[in-house]
């Protein structure tokens with residue numbers, strides 16, 4: 001049975017966002033169109049998480065059209081990449097053309113790391129010493145001003161950030177005319193970022209969880225506590241991982257190109273959120289601190305992002 005959209009959370013601008021969205025990072029051309037179409041048409045997903053940097057937005061757009069569900073019923077998110085911080089609207093226009101739409105529901109700053117727009121590579125410019133070529137002179141406040149401008153123009157309905165620590169949020173909030181609607185972060189039982197999630201919520205910003213299952217080849221699915229809680233409630237481990245986050249008011253963005261998983265993640269996340277007891281959530285809350293703390297997504301940015309548990313190797 002199709003459950004269109006499922007549970008929704010309210011953003012600080014009054015717009016509602018589905019609590020579950022389909023991730024598309026590393027979803028290959030040749031797979032992603034079918035995955036997106038299946039998720040929307042057969043399962044009931046109404047939110048798709050994209051990014052200019054994923055290089056697959058054309059196929060995502062084709063998947064949306066192939067689903068036959070009107071664009072207006074779908075919550076579409078994309079992200080401006082670091083090499084475009086000085087030209088946000090140009091990056092957005094490419095995304096809109098690739099997706100085949102004239103607006104986004106949500107547009108995010110992908111990382112708080114402006115990269116040299118005229119460097120030796122369009123996505124990952126590097127310096128002669130091999131480090132990423134960061135545009136140190138560019139001020140994040142000005143990236144945010146450009147985000148506010150595309151919102152004002154009506155090209156996007158909401159704006160937000162991703163991978164912003166408290167330190168990075170504090171760089172834009174004092175001069176922001178629009179408070180970010182969301183902060184998309186690596187959030188899962190091994191990287192719950194309790195302090196940052198509490199800070200984010202205290203500013204009226206909805207946290208979104210990327211890599212909620214622990215990303216590619218995840219050890220989380222075989223974690224003893226997760227498996228034990230899953231079996232107690234007759235759930236799959238993935239249901240526990242996703243349900244845990246939803247129960248905490250966090251949007252989840254599980255990626256899959258496998259039809260059975262696309263379907264079970266959607267229904268299982270909601271079942272997990274319903275079945276987990278406060279005691280289960282408390283136990284899962286403590287899992288990282290019991291020696292399991294681990295991030296899976298750690299691009300080597302040569303800047304201090306201000307995150308706890310960020311590999312020291314990456315800092316200058």
Ligand SMILES: NC(=O)c1ccc[n+]([C@@H]2O[C@H](COP(=O)([O-])OP(=O)(O)OC[C@H]3O[C@@H](n4cnc5c(N)ncnc54)[C@H](OP(=O)(O)O)[C@@H]3O)[C@@H](O)[C@H]2O)c1
Pocket residue numbers: 022023024025026049050110162163184185209210211212213214215216217218221238253254255256257258261262264265297
């Ligand atoms: N803002 C950012 O910087 C950022 C960074 C990373 C990710 N993201 C977003 O967040 C989304 C999700 O993160 P992610 O892709 O890193 O990781 P994820 O969703 O935690 O995990 C995806 C992996 O888990 C597998 N999988 C999915 N459902 C499963 C299930 N029920 N049982 C077992 N395995 C399952 C997938 O395989 P199959 O596909 O083969 O089924 C894939 O290998 C991304 O796709 C992207 O949209 C954003």
